[in-house]
Amino acid sequence: MLRRGLSNDEIQQMSVMMYYELWFFDSFIEPQGPVYNDFYQARLVHTIEANNPNLTKEYRKKLNMKDHLLIKDSVFKSQEEIEKEKEQQELKRKKAVESMFDPALLDKVRLKQQKKVNNG
Structure with missing residues (x-):
């Protein structure tokens, strides 16, 4: 506020x-505000990283500018959006845990669970 000349x-x-x-x-809201500045810096870092000649095509496709933002978008989100994000994070976490196990073992566990549901 002081940059507007207010004493x-x-x-x-x-x-x-x-x-x-x-x-x-x-x-x-103001274009010179911290959110705008953060967006500018994130875009700059993203551009520099994307133009790195040592990166593979797969890594370039995975690059996301939102990964470089310091101020997250949780300021103006509704409860529904926050809950949706939590569900997505939980789903990603479950997939990461499942990726640590042998697929055959996971299939056996799923079959046992289905049998319990059908018999139960």
Whole structure:
């Protein structure tokens, strides 16, 4: 807020609502705000990494600019979006755990579970 030319006295005299409106604008909406700057830096790092001649095509396809963001997108998400993300993370975690086991062993476990459900 001080970059707009507001002095410390002016900030002290303004209402609390006005202060938070200005803070919100400075933090999340203004183009020179931290979110915009973070987006710029993430895009720069992503571009540099994507142009690295030592990377394979598979790795380049996996590159995602969101991996380089420091400020995450959880600020404006609804509860449903947050729950969906948690479910996706849980699904990824389960797949990672299953990938550690032999596929034949996992098939046996699934067959036993299906038999229990059908008999139960």
